[in-house]
Amino acid sequence: MRPMHGMAIIVPMMHDSSSQPRLSHSSYEEDTALLLAPRLAYFAGVARHEHVTRAAQEMGVPQSTLSRAVVRLERDLGVALFARKGRTVTLTPAGRTFLASVERALGEVERAADSVRADADPSAGKVAFGFLHTMGSETVPGLLRAFRVDHPRVRFTLVQNYGEAMLGGLRTGELDLCLTSPVPDAPDLVARRLDEQRLRLVVPDDHRLARRKRVRLAEAADEAFVTLESGYGLRRITDDLCAQAGFTPKVAFEGEEAETLRGLVAAGLGVALLPPPAVARPGVAELTVTAPRAVREIGVAWLDGHPDTAPVAAFKKFLLSRRGQLLPD
Numbered sequence: 001m002r003p004m005h006g007m008a009i010i011v012p013m014m015h016d017s018s019s020q021p022r023l024s025h026s027s028y029e030e031d032t033a034l035l036l037a038p039r040l041a042y043f044a045g046v047a048r049h050e051h052v053t054r055a056a057q058e059m060g061v062p063q064s065t066l067s068r069a070v071v072r073l074e075r076d077l078g079v080a081l082f083a084r085k086g087r088t089v090t091l092t093p094a095g096r097t098f099l100a101s102v103e104r105a106l107g108e109v110e111r112a113a114d115s116v117r118a119d120a121d122p123s124a125g126k127v128a129f130g131f132l133h134t135m136g137s138e139t140v141p142g143l144l145r146a147f148r149v150d151h152p153r154v155r156f157t158l159v160q161n162y163g164e165a166m167l168g169g170l171r172t173g174e175l176d177l178c179l180t181s182p183v184p185d186a187p188d189l190v191a192r193r194l195d196e197q198r199l200r201l202v203v204p205d206d207h208r209l210a211r212r213k214r215v216r217l218a219e220a221a222d223e224a225f226v227t228l229e230s231g232y233g234l235r236r237i238t239d240d241l242c243a244q245a246g247f248t249p250k251v252a253f254e255g256e257e258a259e260t261l262r263g264l265v266a267a268g269l270g271v272a273l274l275p276p277p278a279v280a281r282p283g284v285a286e287l288t289v290t291a292p293r294a295v296r297e298i299g300v301a302w303l304d305g306h307p308d309t310a311p312v313a314a315f316k317k318f319l320l321s322r323r324g325q326l327l328p329d
Contacts, residue, residue: 040102042069043081047099050089122310124153129315130166130178131158132233134258135298137278139327140179147318154311162256163233170303176312177319181233183299191301194319195326199237199294200286202265202272210285217245217273217289224252224270226261234258237296238273244292298326 045055046066056063074081081095091099119126131140144156159166159175167184169175183191201220203209209219221242227249228235235254242249252270255261259281261272266283273294276286300319302308308316319326 039069039073041106042066043073044099044102044106046070046082046089047091047095050091052089120309120311122314123151124155125309125311126155126157127312127315128157128159128169128174128176130161130169130175130180132163132180133160133256134234134275135179136160143319143322143326147315151311151314154315162228162231164231167301170301170306173303173306176306176308177300177302177316179298179300179319181296181298182237183297184301188304189301190304191299192320192323193297193299194323195298196295197275197298197327199241199273199275199289199296201289201294202262202274202284202286204265204268204271205283205285206268207271207285209287212285212287214290215287216291217241217294218247218291220271221245221247223250225249226253226255226264226270226272227251228258228261229254229256232256234273234275234296241273241289241292241294 042055042059042061042065045059046052049055049058052067052070053063056066059066070082077098079094079098080092081098082089083092118124129140140158148154159169159178161169163180163182163184166175166178166180167186167189170178170189179194181197183193185191201209201215201217203220203223209215225238225242227238238249253261253264255264258274259277261274262277262281262284264270265272266281273289274286275296300316302316
């Protein structure tokens with residue numbers, strides 16, 4: 001419905017005002033913005049030239065369209081923005097005040113448009129990529145180095161986090177892709193298994209099992225465990241593997257990062273199931289677990305139905321081409 005100007009609506013006092021629809025302050029602001037936004041560029045063009053004909057020629061719109069847009073803008077604001085003399089116009093004090101804000105707003109829109117165009121540029125766009133902390137020292141740098149051989153100008157926003165937080169980042173649009181474990185199974189996500197990583201039982205170097213090369217996980221049933229906090233994928237995997245081995249781990253310490261857990265093990269505070277370290281850590285022994293099969297699957301995930309920019313599509317294709325080659329042996 002078009003707004004009716006110059007007409008007062010009288011509500012009789014006998015009516016219950018609570019039954020009348022009210023426009024909230026926030027709704028009023030949104031409606032005003034929607035109403036005014038299409039006319040702001042026209043206003044700025046006329047203000048720049050102070051001449052309707054010249055502004056229309058520069059903007060490539062009919063003069064009548066431009067004139068009507070400015071008149072409607074003034075009517076909707078309830079303020080005269082221009083003083084008119086034929087085709088020539090000059091800004092009123094209110095018009096000058098309004099123009100300063102309009103130019104800032106239009107500049108912000110232009111910068112935003114330039115930014116999203118740049119991010120989608122096939123050769124130099126941006127990818128928002130999330131990955132587990134345990135993949136940050138070797139795996140991800142190696143992937144990025146290999147990808148940039150053919151895409152040297154693509155930019156990355158890198159986010160290290162635990163699995164559930166990254167899946168949340170996909171849903172909010174913070175991330176385009178993420179490497180995570182376990183491979184998620186959710187109706188709103190697409191996930192592909194890329195590789196698997198063996199987990200080791202990490203014990204202090206003076207532990208009773210430290211001289212062993214291989215061990216059944218059940219042999220650690222009476223040990224204190226140091227683990228990641230609940231909600232981390234590796235914690236769920238640890239709990240599941242211990243359950244398969246016939247026991248519930250006695251958790252002595254919980255942390256947020258695998259190398260911190262290794263430090264706790266080295267200090268003699270417990271044992272842990274962890275992926276291999278990037279660099280061997282003194283003070284611990286890393287044992288192969290023979291039963292149950294101790295691995296974690298690594299996969300790439302993205303939001304289902306979310307359109308990919310060209311650089312995101314290229315990086316996704318690259319990751320999928322690395323199936324079985326993601327992690328070092």
